[in-house]
Amino acid sequence: MPLVLLECDKVIPEREKHVYLKVEGEDTRDYLPVANAPTIPGSLSERGCSFCGAKLVIGGVLKDTIQMIHGPIGCAYNTWHTKRYPSDGDNFQLKYVMSSDMKEGHVVFGGDKRLYEAMNDAFNEFPHIKRMIVYTTCPTALIGDDIKSTVKRVTQERADVDIFTVECPGFAGVSQSKGHHVLNIGWVNDKVGQVEPEITSEYTINVIGDYNIQGDTFMLQQYWDKLGIQVIAHFTGNAKYDDCRAMHRAKLNVVNCARSAGYIANELMKRYGIPRLDVDTWGFNYMAEAIRKICTFFGIEERGEALIAEEYAKWEGKLNWYKERLAGKKMAVWTGGPRLWHWTKAVEDDLGINVVAMSSKFGHQEDFEKIIARGRAGTFYIDDANELEFYEVLARTKPDVIFTGPRVGDLVKKLHIPYINGHGYHNGPYMGFEGFVNLARDFYNATRNPLLGLAAKDIRAPRRSAVLEAAE
Amino acid sequence: MIKTQNEKVRELFLYVQERCLWQFFSRARDRETNINAITRMAGELLTGTRPKIETPIEKQCFADAVELVVGIKSHQSWILEESPEAISGLMDELKDELLDLAVKSAKNGELTWQAY
Numbered sequence: 404m405p406l407v408l409l410e411c412d413k414v415i416p417e418r419e420k421h422v423y424l425k426v427e428g429e430d431t432r433d434y435l436p437v438a439n440a441p442t443i444p445g446s447l448s449e450r451g452c453s454f455c456g457a458k459l460v461i462g463g464v465l466k467d468t469i470q471m472i473h474g475p476i477g478c479a480y481n482t483w484h485t486k487r488y489p490s491d492g493d494n495f496q497l498k499y500v501m502s503s504d505m506k507e508g509h510v511v512f513g514g515d516k517r518l519y520e521a522m523n524d525a526f527n528e529f530p531h532i533k534r535m536i537v538y539t540t541c542p543t544a545l546i547g548d549d550i551k552s553t554v555k556r557v558t559q560e561r562a563d564v565d566i567f568t569v570e571c572p573g574f575a576g577v578s579q580s581k582g583h584h585v586l587n588i589g590w591v592n593d594k595v596g597q598v599e600p601e602i603t604s605e606y607t608i609n610v611i612g613d614y615n616i617q618g619d620t621f622m623l624q625q626y627w628d629k630l631g632i633q634v635i636a637h638f639t640g641n642a643k644y645d646d647c648r649a650m651h652r653a654k655l656n657v658v659n660c661a662r663s664a665g666y667i668a669n670e671l672m673k674r675y676g677i678p679r680l681d682v683d684t685w686g687f688n689y690m691a692e693a694i695r696k697i698c699t700f701f702g703i704e705e706r707g708e709a710l711i712a713e714e715y716a717k718w719e720g721k722l723n724w725y726k727e728r729l730a731g732k733k734m735a736v737w738t739g740g741p742r743l744w745h746w747t748k749a750v751e752d753d754l755g756i757n758v759v760a761m762s763s764k765f766g767h768q769e770d771f772e773k774i775i776a777r778g779r780a781g782t783f784y785i786d787d788a789n790e791l792e793f794y795e796v797l798a799r800t801k802p803d804v805i806f807t808g809p810r811v812g813d814l815v816k817k818l819h820i821p822y823i824n825g826h827g828y829h830n831g832p833y834m835g836f837e838g839f840v841n842l843a844r845d846f847y848n849a850t851r852n853p854l855l856g857l858a859a860k861d862i863r864a865p866r867r868s869a870v871l872e873a874a875e
Numbered sequence: 876m877i878k879t880q881n882e883k884v885r886e887l888f889l890y891v892q893e894r895c896l897w898q899f900f901s902r903a904r905d906r907e908t909n910i911n912a913i914t915r916m917a918g919e920l921l922t923g924t925r926p927k928i929e930t931p932i933e934k935q936c937f938a939d940a941v942e943l944v945v946g947i948k949s950h951q952s953w954i955l956e957e958s959p960e961a962i963s964g965l966m967d968e969l970k971d972e973l974l975d976l977a978v979k980s981a982k983n984g985e986l987t988w989q990a991y
């Protein structure tokens with residue numbers, strides 16, 4: 404079947420190029436939705452801004468770094484503490500965000516002085532923190548504030564600090580994706596190669612594109628420790644700023660989220676000759692495959708097999724308990740992009756769940772190639788879906804549970820369909836063996852939760868009809 | 876039932892398509908490197924030859940090839956009956972089909988974009 408023009412899109416027929424319904428026998432040579440393109444006027448997009456892609460997704464995860472957002476206060480609030488990425492420190496990264504709090508006067512007369520003061524205030528307020536990322540936003544980019552020169556001035560005056568600049572205002576690209584790209588390239592240009600790590604193992608990796616959502620990084624770290632593998636840098640889950648300046652010293656880049664961080668993996672391959680191994684870390688089958696590949700790379704296959712056997716012995720029984728009860732359930736995934744291709748086969752193979760609809764906010768065509776290659780026939784694949792499309796696709800596919808963010812989650816709650824936070828998780832972590840049991844449990848609980856059914860009951864009904872009768 | 880050559884290639888192709896992320900790297904040239912090296916090494920491993928590995932990138936391709944061979948042996952067990960010549964022929968055709976999917980006939984407009 405070609406690309407689909409949904410009923411609700413009749414008034415914006417350009418949306419047809421973004422909606423695909425797979426038919427048996429087709430592959431991405433036949434059809435590939437348009438992606439990473441500007442949102443079509445008339446379509447109420449669920450996307451975020453490009454600054455958000457840099458700050459909320461990647462930079463803001465660092466546990467020892469002041470996040471300085473040069474712009475109005477809203478840019479800071481919109482990208483603060485809405486993601487659950489803890490750290491093994493004091494969770495500085497969850498507690499604090501700094502803003503230069505630009506007002507009209509600063510927009511008119513320039514905000515450089517304001518930024519200079521804010522940076523110094525922040526360093527004075529947190530004297531134990533010596534690292535900072537300064538972000539530009541729409542207004543400060545538009546008025547042409549010279550952030551780099553302010554950063555240079557502060558760095559010259561404070562010998563013990565290091566500051567990274569991300570010049571990616573909200574309008575820089577079509578979605579969050581541009582912010583990922585700008586931060587990745589900026590970091591490899593400005594910061595990688597500046598720190599020499601202490602090497603404690605002959606097996607060294609960077610784990611790229613894992614942001615420690617509800618402890619994903621902690622979960623995977625147990626495996627690396629058991630395998631005797633040293634992680635030079637997590638980009639950026641539970642990471643320190645300086646860890647990521649030492650990325651050039653790893654022997655292998657293990658890439659999980661290729662969308663938000665494939666760029667830095669590519670650059671590390673090109674500039675430092677470090678190979679890039681793309682893996683999936685959600686799902687039993689996939690996690691075992693990732694461990695086997697990494698161990699084959701280092702020639703420590705037996706350690707990998709022992710770890711996999713140990714984890715299967717611990718968790719497979721629990722997974723199978725859920726599989727028996729979840730097989731045949733239908734799921735929709737409406738998240739950023741990569742989780743669509745990471746999850747669709749994982750839930751099918753490990754839990755017998757069928758993914759019937761997938762929508763990506765900021766995935767590129769590369770993501771859709773992976774999604775469609777792995778996804779089922781009869782499933783919808785949508786780029787940058789809007790609210791009305793969600794409703795229509797829901798009516799057509801009738802999923803039991805939807806994995807999405809809180810915004811769309813609230814939307815589907817009104818239809819009394821359970822949603823699970825596909826970005827920050829409900830009760831994660833979801834990565835690794837234990838993590839996938841957590842995902843299965845959340846799915847199971849969502850389908851068994853009586854509250855959504857009760858919420859559909861209008862308890863006012865008798866009173867309302869009595870009132871109506873009285874009125875008649 | 877005896878499978879034709881086309882059916883065998885198709886089975887291998889569908890397996891790789893569904894399973895392997897290395898065919899979908901961001902740049903066309905990286906896709907070509909991976910597909911060429913991994914299918915060649917998988918063919919060698921299936922016929923009992925140890926692939927030559929000289930660079931770190933080849934080591935990564937080797938790790939991917941080993942896993943591919945494990946998958947093929949369990950999902951397409953008929954391959955164990957094939958002669959070494961037949962296996963190289965199958966792997967060559969698999970390589971061509973993957974290159975066609977991921978590079979030559981790919982509709983992905985960003986494959987050769989300079990910013991990547």
Ligand code: SF4
Pocket residue numbers: 452453454455474477478481539540541542572573574
């Ligand atoms: S779109 Fe611009 S003004 Fe709005 S939050 Fe993003 S950076 Fe700030």
